[in-house]
Amino acid sequence: MPTRSRSLPALTTANFSVVYPQGPPADPDAGILLGWDGEIALDIQWAHSMAPDARIVVVASSGQDNEDFQDCIRYITTHTLGHVVSNSWELDTDIIAGADEENSYSQVLELASAAGISVNFSSGDGGDGGLGSPEGAPGVPSNNPWATAVGGTTIINQNTGASGRVELGWGNNGVFLNVGGVLDPPEQLGLLGGAGGGESIFFAKPSWQSALQGTGRQVPDVAALADPYTGVPIVLTENGEQFFEPGVGGTSLACPIFSAIWSLAIQDANVGLGQAARVISKLPAGTVTDVVPQGSSTNLAGTIFDASGSTAYSSNDLFSGLLFSQQTYLDANWTVVAGENIAISFGTDSSLTVTPGWDNVTGWGSPIGLAFIKAAAGTASK
Numbered sequence: 001m002p003t004r005s006r007s008l009p010a011l012t013t014a015n016f017s018v019v020y021p022q023g024p025p026a027d028p029d030a031g032i033l034l035g036w037d038g039e040i041a042l043d044i045q046w047a048h049s050m051a052p053d054a055r056i057v058v059v060a061s062s063g064q065d066n067e068d069f070q071d072c073i074r075y076i077t078t079h080t081l082g083h084v085v086s087n088s089w090e091l092d093t094d095i096i097a098g099a100d101e102e103n104s105y106s107q108v109l110e111l112a113s114a115a116g117i118s119v120n121f122s123s124g125d126g127g128d129g130g131l132g133s134p135e136g137a138p139g140v141p142s143n144n145p146w147a148t149a150v151g152g153t154t155i156i157n158q159n160t161g162a163s164g165r166v167e168l169g170w171g172n173n174g175v176f177l178n179v180g181g182v183l184d185p186p187e188q189l190g191l192l193g194g195a196g197g198g199e200s201i202f203f204a205k206p207s208w209q210s211a212l213q214g215t216g217r218q219v220p221d222v223a224a225l226a227d228p229y230t231g232v233p234i235v236l237t238e239n240g241e242q243f244f245e246p247g248v249g250g251t252s253l254a255c256p257i258f259s260a261i262w263s264l265a266i267q268d269a270n271v272g273l274g275q276a277a278r279v280i281s282k283l284p285a286g287t288v289t290d291v292v293p294q295g296s297s298t299n300l301a302g303t304i305f306d307a308s309g310s311t312a313y314s315s316n317d318l319f320s321g322l323l324f325s326q327q328t329y330l331d332a333n334w335t336v337v338a339g340e341n342i343a344i345s346f347g348t349d350s351s352l353t354v355t356p357g358w359d360n361v362t363g364w365g366s367p368i369g370l371a372f373i374k375a376a377a378g379t380a381s382k
Contacts, residue, residue, distance in 0.1 A: 050260030095136030124196025127350030137198030152226025171349025
């Protein structure tokens with residue numbers, strides 16, 4: 001049977017717009033200089049890919065301070081621009097943010113939640129932020145109890161299991177194996193990137209997290225694809241020229257993917273569903289993939305021969321000191337350029353750890369397509 005492809009609908013004035021609550025920025029190229037064009041393109045293109053019939057509104061601030069972002073969220077709420085807000089950014093870590101910053105986000109996020117809007121935030125790309133502990137590690141404002149925090153996963157295609165696909169929590173460590181010659185010993189690079197998460201030391205656990213460990217708000221709530229090594233392409237336009245950028249990831253990808261899925265649930269319900277985090281915590285089994293650690297019998301191992309003799313290295317030897325309690329993971333020999341190879345681990349996110357049930361890398365897990373959409377839509381008050 002011949003296959004048929006469906007093109008995405010074009011973005012037109014009927015389904016796409018840009019608004020400037022504070023007026024257009026003085027320098028229209030400032031976003032390019034600071035990298036916001038890539039973030040915006042990633043959000044638009046992958047939200048549109050996942051929910052092609054959704055109406056997309058880009059709400060652009062004139063700056064990048066807390067006050068600018070909060071003003072935009074308030075503008076969305078007061079002007080009823082939509083039921084889902086995707087934010088691919090973090091500003092501070094919970095442990096260093098002050099009470100004024102934390103509480104000022106609560107003011108605008110609580111209003112949005114009361115208006116039936118789910119304000120979703122990326123959980124960050126630096127794992128535990130170097131703290132070596134989940135406490136105080138989550139980013140602001142994803143740690144807010146009135147926000148939904150989106151963590152990250154890795155999706156690897158391999159010839160195991162019925163589906164040939166493995167989903168892990170996102171966290172990559174790197175070790176140089178070869179740079180102009182084989183390195184003995186291999187040179188550790190450390191954490192290359194991983195989903196943020198952990199326990200807030202400022203906000204207490206909300207009621208819908210009462211069954212979780214600890215006393216503070218736990219991050220994240222849900223997860224989607226984030227690993228740039230198993231990432232997605234985007235198209236960027238700069239100075240009138242378009243170019244293709246492959247292998248884009250981070251929780252900046254996970255957030256619009258999840259936000260699009262949440263908008264599909266709203267479409268199915270035909271009514272706003274409110275804050276996603278509260279709903280997800282109560283969904284039945286079979287609606288999210290409970291991401292758990294997975295390993296492989298073909299992880300890297302080998303022997304280096306040099307003038308001093310031979311030294312055998314297992315995968316655990318290569319990543320020794322980087323794994324914390326994580327001993328079950330996958331890895332690969334990644335060729336960066338000719339003559340330069342890196343061992344990359346998949347599923348090793350600093351001190352943050354994937355476990356059965358809720359965990360501080362993937363939250364409750366990743367949505368299972370239609371089952372998740374139908375279950376979430378079924379919670380609507382009609």
